[in-house]
Amino acid sequence: xxxxxxxxxxxxxxxxxxxxxxxxxxxxxxxxxxxxxxxxxxxxxxxxxxxxxxxxxxxxxxxxxxxxxxxxxxxxxxxxxxxxxxxxxxxxxxxxxxxxxxxxxxxxxxxxxxxxxxxxxxxxxxxxxxxxxxxxxxxxxxxxxxxxxxxxxxxxxxxxxxxxxxxxxxxxxxxxxxxxxxxxxxxxxxxxxxxxxxxxxxxxxxxxxx
Amino acid sequence: xxxxxxxxxxxxxxxxxxxxxxxxxxxxxxxxxxxxxxxxxxxxxxxxxxxxxxxxxxxxxxxxxxxxxxxxxxxxxxxxxxxxxxxxxxxxxxxxxxxxxxxxxxxxxxxxxxxxxxxxxxxxxxxxxxxxxxxxxxxxxxxxxxxxxxxxxxxxxxxxxxxxxxxxxxxxxxxxxxxxxxxxxxxxxxxxxxxxxxxxxxxxxxxxxx
DNA sequence: CAATTTATAGCACCGAATGCCAAAATGGAA
DNA sequence: TTCCATTTTGGCATTCGGTGCTATAAATTG
Numbered sequence: 001x002x003x004x005x006x007x008x009x010x011x012x013x014x015x016x017x018x019x020x021x022x023x024x025x026x027x028x029x030x031x032x033x034x035x036x037x038x039x040x041x042x043x044x045x046x047x048x049x050x051x052x053x054x055x056x057x058x059x060x061x062x063x064x065x066x067x068x069x070x071x072x073x074x075x076x077x078x079x080x081x082x083x084x085x086x087x088x089x090x091x092x093x094x095x096x097x098x099x100x101x102x103x104x105x106x107x108x109x110x111x112x113x114x115x116x117x118x119x120x121x122x123x124x125x126x127x128x129x130x131x132x133x134x135x136x137x138x139x140x141x142x143x144x145x146x147x148x149x150x151x152x153x154x155x156x157x158x159x160x161x162x163x164x165x166x167x168x169x170x171x172x173x174x175x176x177x178x179x180x181x182x183x184x185x186x187x188x189x190x191x192x193x194x195x196x197x198x199x200x201x202x203x204x205x206x207x208x209x210x
Numbered sequence: 211x212x213x214x215x216x217x218x219x220x221x222x223x224x225x226x227x228x229x230x231x232x233x234x235x236x237x238x239x240x241x242x243x244x245x246x247x248x249x250x251x252x253x254x255x256x257x258x259x260x261x262x263x264x265x266x267x268x269x270x271x272x273x274x275x276x277x278x279x280x281x282x283x284x285x286x287x288x289x290x291x292x293x294x295x296x297x298x299x300x301x302x303x304x305x306x307x308x309x310x311x312x313x314x315x316x317x318x319x320x321x322x323x324x325x326x327x328x329x330x331x332x333x334x335x336x337x338x339x340x341x342x343x344x345x346x347x348x349x350x351x352x353x354x355x356x357x358x359x360x361x362x363x364x365x366x367x368x369x370x371x372x373x374x375x376x377x378x379x380x381x382x383x384x385x386x387x388x389x390x391x392x393x394x395x396x397x398x399x400x401x402x403x404x405x406x407x408x409x410x411x412x413x414x415x416x417x418x419x420x
Numbered sequence: 421c422a423a424t425t426t427a428t429a430g431c432a433c434c435g436a437a438t439g440c441c442a443a444a445a446t447g448g449a450a
Numbered sequence: 451t452t453c454c455a456t457t458t459t460g461g462c463a464t465t466c467g468g469t470g471c472t473a474t475a476a477a478t479t480g
Contacts, residue, residue: 018426019476046467056429061468095415128346135345136338153418158392161418163385164405168413171377179370195374202412203378205305208363208371228457229445255435266460271437 023053028063032070037119041071041127068133071123079140082106086148095152099145099165100196103173104189114186121181125174138174142166172199233263238273242280247329251281251337278343281333289350292316296358305362309355309375310406313383314399324396331391335384348384352376382409 031052035044046067050060064070085102109117124130145166146157153161176191185191201207241262245254256277260270274280295312319327334340355376356367363371386401395401411417 015478016426017424017478019428021427045465058430058469059428062427065468067467095418096413131345131349132342135341139341149418153415158389160385160389160401160404161408163389164382164408165413165418167381167385168378168409169381171379171381172374175370175373175377179368179373182368191370194370198371198374199378200412202410203306203375205363208359208375225447226457227447227455229459231458256437257435268438268461269459272458275437277436 022055022059023063025063028053028055028060029070029073032067033116033119036071036123041123041130068130071120071130072137073120075137078106079144082141083144083147086144091152095149095165096196096200099148099169100193100200103169103196104192107173107192108189114188117188118181121177125178125181138170141173142170145169168199169196172196232265232269233273235273238263238265238270239280239283242277243326243329246281246333251333251340278340281330281340282347283330285347288316289354292351293354293357296354301362305359305375306406306410309358309379310403310410313379313406314402317383317402318399324398327398328391331387335388335391348380351383352380355379378409379406382406 028049032044032049035048035052046060047057049067049070050057053060082102085105086098089098089102124134142163143157143166146162149162149165150157150159155161157163157166172195173192176188176195179185180188180191198208238259242254242259245258245262256270257267259277259280260267263270292312295315296308299308299312334344352373353367353376356372359372359375360367360369365371367373367376382405383402386398386405389395390398390401408418
């Protein structure tokens with residue numbers, strides 16, 4: 001958990017002192033995802049990952065808090081971007097429009113990242129252990145959205161209104177992601193956009209058919 | 211998992227042969243929830259639960275597949291009821307109305323059940339391990355709703371439309387439940403009703419304020 | 421070279437969960 | 451009653467994820 005100062009955004013470069021890390025989060029993630037992809041998540045032990053990276057089991061847990069976390073990569077960063085987008089939006093723009101555009105914007109990925117992302121999302125939406133863990137990660141996402149909604153309509157983020165919007169929005173985003181991961185459409189942002197437009201219309205049956 | 215024939219709904223009573231069970235699922239659940247409530251979920255080990263019931267650790271796992279499952283009680287039965295309600299609805303009634311009424315109906319509980327339900331929901335929505343596991347259970351709920359939506363608008367349950375509706379609906383239901391469990395409103399069905407009405411209006415900002 | 425800093429390896433340990441097998445308890449039939 | 455089939459239980463061994471503690475290895479600085 002206590003990552004090195006190098007990872008911090010501020011402070012002087014501060015030349016590395018002490019023993020050099022034997023690997024990196026990226027390295028560990030690559031090795032782990034490769035194993036997950038080849039032999040399955042449950043069939044891969046932490047010992048195997050550690051061995052593949054050339055590091056001890058104990059050291060693996062210094063890079064990631066758990067085996068599950070590896071699949072999530074740098075999800076935290078995306079969360080910060082979402083919060084910024086929502087905060088900087090014009091108060092004139094309708095709430096659900098702001099939300100849709102913010103989610104779409106935070107989910108733009110380069111062509112080079114899409115393959116790995118699809119592997120990650122495929123795992124997250126199919127392996128029970130990871131489906132389970134996703135609820136914990138997504139809860140943070142919901143907190144951000146609920147905070148934004150409460151700021152718009154008043155009251156606290158814990159009230160029914162903000163909670164319902166946040167969790168329904170999460171559902172729309174998850175639907176878009178899993179559909180994109182399952183089928184071979186390259187258009188992730190398009191799926192997200194469509195899902196949020198359905199959400200904002202209250203799922204009008206006529207438009208749903210279209 | 212392989213429960214006794216006694217639990218089956220059909221077949222002759224078939225007088226009990228063989229050794230009699232030392233306890234029951236209800237017994238185990240009571241003892242476990244009591245411990246969870248007093249000393250916390252993570253702080254309660256399976257050994258303690260087993261001891262409280264007067265049974266061995268190994269036997270505990272014959273009544274529940276996991277420690278997590280205890281909190282969920284007979285959730286499966288509710289799922290069946292939801293599926294029936296949705297299937298038996300008139301095709302004239304708007305989709306979102308059917309959905310709202312079905313979810314409200316399957317979540318009516320007697321006054322005597324509400325206290326225990328609140329404890330269960332409080333745990334499910336606050337203990338990380340259980341928050342995580344809820345995603346697995348709720349996935350079955352989503353499958354039911356997605357199947358219903360696909361039947362209404364055409365296509366398969368895996369398509370974006372049904373998936374978005376199902377997951378958003380789940381979000382609304384979860385919001386209602388957690389708000390109800392947190393605050394001291396006795397009106398669970400009212401919360402569910404309100405959440406689904408918000409959902410069906412596309413979260414109109416004006417109504418959200420109300 | 422010594423001191424300090426940082427990362428690592430390895431060990432012991434806990435708790436959840438599973439497979440396996442022997443033993444206990446029950447009803448029914450010989 | 452005795453024996454058998456049936457069902458549940460208990461205990462053991464094992465696997466795996468995760469954590470705390472400690473000693474040691476590798477690096478910079480003086």
